[in-house]
Amino acid sequence: MQAALSGKVIIVTGAGQGIGHAIAEGLLAAGASVVLGDLRAPELAGLPADRTLGVAMDVTDAAMVAAAVAACLERFGRLDGLVNNAGLYSGILHRGFEDVGAEEWMRVMLVNTLGVHLCCQAVAPELRLSRGAIVNISSAVAFKGSPGLSHYAASKGAVVTYTRTIAKELGKDGVRVNSVAPGFTISDGILGSGRNDLEARKAAAQASRCLPRDQDPEDVVGSVVFLLSDAARAITGQTLVVDGGVVLH
Numbered sequence: 662m663q664a665a666l667s668g669k670v671i672i673v674t675g676a677g678q679g680i681g682h683a684i685a686e687g688l689l690a691a692g693a694s695v696v697l698g699d700l701r702a703p704e705l706a707g708l709p710a711d712r713t714l715g716v717a718m719d720v721t722d723a724a725m726v727a728a729a730v731a732a733c734l735e736r737f738g739r740l741d742g743l744v745n746n747a748g749l750y751s752g753i754l755h756r757g758f759e760d761v762g763a764e765e766w767m768r769v770m771l772v773n774t775l776g777v778h779l780c781c782q783a784v785a786p787e788l789r790l791s792r793g794a795i796v797n798i799s800s801a802v803a804f805k806g807s808p809g810l811s812h813y814a815a816s817k818g819a820v821v822t823y824t825r826t827i828a829k830e831l832g833k834d835g836v837r838v839n840s841v842a843p844g845f846t847i848s849d850g851i852l853g854s855g856r857n858d859l860e861a862r863k864a865a866a867q868a869s870r871c872l873p874r875d876q877d878p879e880d881v882v883g884s885v886v887f888l889l890s891d892a893a894r895a896i897t898g899q900t901l902v903v904d905g906g907v908v909l910h
């Protein structure tokens with residue numbers, strides 16, 4: 662049987678670690694060629710050299726984003742998909758909304774919303790040619806709220822509404838745009854955040870789920886592969902919550 666993404670070329674942002682790296686590995690396993698973008702060009706050791714390209718890109722810098730797309734086209738000659746995964750989460754200090762200053766608000770918004778917008782803009786011409794697809798990584802907090810993370814929750818809610826809107830704009834060109842909203846996921850960022858309450862957070866997450874287990878980055882991969890594949894050809898503008906069954910739509 663042909664792999665779900667065989668022959669497709671996909672850019673993944675924030676692919677140096679965590680959920681983004683797991684997604685890149687999953688796309689490769691599904692047959693795609695993958696451009697792994699991150700603030701520093703990701704290590705490619707252990708990945709198939711003929712189907713991977715690592716690029717340094719800050720998603721908030723339009724020139725770097727354009728350069729990443731150009732590097733993809735030079736190497737692979739086409740582009741079929743984008744996963745907007747780069748985002749700020751694990752390093753954000755939890756504070757009541759009255760204590761979130763304008764600078765911190767904008768820092769989170771810049772990466773989590775403007776970064777998504779700039780990357781979608783940069784890939785749109787190529788995706789029109791390939792009739793490709795975009796997956797934006799939101800968060801389950803967009804639907805349930807998260808005390809202490811007003812700026813983060815607002816940014817991820819924006820990803821959902823942005824997804825719906827550009828799905829409507831790009832649909833006539835055969836380009837699909839969907840979102841995946843993970844719940845609490847034990848990513849590299851979470852493991853490296855230096856907080857000493859990981860076990861308590863894991864326990865709280867488990868207790869809130871239909872499926873009482875920890876969620877790892879690999880748990881997010883299948884939904885992204887599916888939404889980028891032709892199996893999802895009639896699905897656009899949607900957000901798929903991947904959280905073990907906390908938010909139930």
Ligand SMILES: NC(=O)c1ccc[n+]([C@@H]2O[C@H](COP(=O)([O-])OP(=O)(O)OC[C@H]3O[C@@H](n4cnc5c(N)ncnc54)[C@H](O)[C@@H]3O)[C@@H](O)[C@H]2O)c1
Nearest residue numbers: 675677679680700719720747748750800843845846848850
């Ligand atoms: N871990 C969770 O519980 C969870 C839950 C829901 C949603 N998410 C979302 O999933 C995505 C990945 O989360 P994670 O926990 O794997 O994060 P992580 O911190 O482990 O990795 C994030 C990666 O994004 C990169 N990055 C940050 N800013 C960037 C920028 N401006 N340009 C390019 N790359 C940049 C980082 O260098 C890093 O490699 C984020 O969008 C996050 O909001 C995470």
